[in-house]
Amino acid sequence: MPPPTVPRPATALAWETLLPLGDGPAPLRDRLERAIRDAVQTGVLPAGSALPPSRLLAETLGVSRWVVTETYGQLVAEGFLEAAVGSGTRVPAHAPQVPDAASTARTHTPLRGEYRRPAFDLGPGIPDLRHAPRARWAAAVRHALDTLPDAELMVVDPHGHPLARTAVADYLTRSRRAVASPGDVVVTHGATDGMAAIVAGLRASGHRSILVEDPGWGRLREVAASAGLTPVPVPVDDRGIDVERLVAASDRTGARAALITPAHQFPLGAALSSGRREAIVRWARDVDGVLIEDDYDAEFRYDRRPIAALQGLAPERVALVGSLSKSMAQAFGLGWAVIPEGLRSRVPLADRARPSVLDQVALAGFIGSGDLERHLRAARTRFKRRRGALLAAFERELPDLPLTGIAAGMHAMLELPEGVASRDVRHAASALDVAVSDLARYRATAGRPGALDALVIGYGNLSDALVDEAVARLAAAIRSVPARRGA
Incomplete structure (x- = not known):
């Protein structure tokens, strides 16, 4: 008599796995991604185990389903998780895990980016990290330490140190043809931080939705949604965001704010055409609206001079957001938002953690010395x-x-x-x-x-x-x- 067939065990379900998101300023998506990486690497989520459906995990964690699907998508794209129609999202059988003997590993939360990136990195959104200006930035920090008066070793202005605000205003006026005085500049931790302050102000002033490019950079959509604004997708083509469809979406939803990338749309790679630039400014004026211009990589144009910032056409309607993340590296943790007084009076900025005074003064020196350019x-x-x-x-x-x-x-x-x-x-x-x-x-x-x-x-x-x-x-x-x- 043949031996009885041993049934194959079903895929292990990991639906009840505790994924601590923690607190802090990092976006929910980053915290969830870090928690899943940690759980896989330490074996809390074993190889081959199935993660909960996005809707269930979103309900369990009390976050939007978008946060979960975006996180799953990123980890699948990197091969850290795998997904197949009909079988959900799971940990690959070859998932790297820390040996069980390492008793401290389960309590170690790896920093984002500790995992090994593939040798051939064609992922978007990352500058050339080999050429980050470490030495010149270190010199700027050293000079700030040596020259900053004792009385200024503290926050002197909630919108940023005067030296940094002046340097940024001068730089943007010169390089991006922005209309910016030092009083219009808010120094931030980066584009995400600037966006968070602006959308919180929009929500406080009565806005309930925001028009966004589709496709577009998901992180800023998440920030808007976290502030209580409903993202309203608007299609993009080879001339940038479709302004006719934006106007139609505004009429349908009542949205009077829009997040756009006019200099270089991400990810389609188009520049907003001149006709559409004029049309979107006209729409903003007609509806008493606000445009958030994400100027993430406008410095890099190779066939001609970079196109001027849209903000220069209507500074009373456009908040210009930028940072060092794409020009240098995210680790520098500095950026800016240009919000003229007339716009700030209608979009009050939320209170926020401020970049260190030392880093702000270093930024001023780095720009003023010509090192940034x-x-x-x-x-x-x-x-x-x-x-x-x-x-x-x-x-x-x-x-x-x-x-x-x-x-x-x-x-x-x-x-x-x-x-x-x-x-x-x-x-x-x-x-x-x-x-x-x-x-x-x-x-x-x-x-x-x-x-x-x-x-x-x-x-x-x-x-x-x-x-x-x-x-x-x-x-x-x-x-x-x-x-x-x-x-």
Whole structure:
């Protein structure tokens, strides 16, 4: 008599796993991502275990479902989790885990970024970290320490140190043609911090919704939603946000605020056309509205001079937000928002933690000495050269696939062959040690019929020496993925 068949155990469910989000200024999405990474790496979420559906986890944690789906999407894109239709999101069988013998590992929460990034980094949104201006910034901090009067070793202004506000105003007036006096500048921890202060002010002044680009950078949508504003998606095309559809969405929802990236739309890579720039300003004036201009990488234009900030057309209607995150590195933790007095009187800024006075004075010295502009000139040269090498590599490896986006920033978009799913390409690329993101991650409306399936290719943090190999590996991943029938 044959031995009885031992039933295969079902996939372990990890739906009741405690994922402590903690407190602090970091966005919920970052805290959830860190908690999941920690749980996987320490074995709290074992290899092969299934995570709860996004709706259930959102209810359990008391967060929006968007926070969960965005976190899952990011971790799946990196290969840290895996997802399949009908079987949910789970920890891969090969998930890296700390040995059980390491008794202290379960209490260690790794800092975001401690995990190893793939060797061939085509992820967008990261500058060239090898060339962060460490020495010049250290000199600026040292000079601030040596010269700052004792009485100023404390916060003297809730909107920022006068030296930093003056330096930023001068720089933006000169480089971005913004209309900015030192009194209009608020020094922030970065674009997310500036956005948080502005949307809290919008909510306090009666706004209930905000128009956002679709697709667009999800982090700022999350910040708006956390402040109590409902994001209203507006489509984007090769001329930037569709202003006619923005006006229609405003009429339908009553939204009188909009978040836009006019200099270089993320992720489609378009610049807002001149006609649409005028039209969106006209809309803001007609409805007594507010525009938030995310100026995240406007310094990097390679085929011509960078386009001027939209804020210069209507400073009474536009809050200009920027930071050092894309020009230098996120670790510097400094940014700014330009909000003229007439706009601040209608959008009161929320109280917030302030950057250190020492860092603000260092920023003033870094700008005033010309070090920021020297760094930007060198970065533009590197990125222009790297973008050219990337285009040439794609032309050799995938001549039939269009790589789109204006000659600017640190990313481009690659349209995939018909029927080839970007999710499948991500998995195949991850197996070849290539990190890449896909367009679906940045959509505010998921699963739209006929939506373009594409990859968002970042080249900011990719070594020049690895461009050809990175593209060759990605091309191999794309060729390895069969087209789906009926796609």
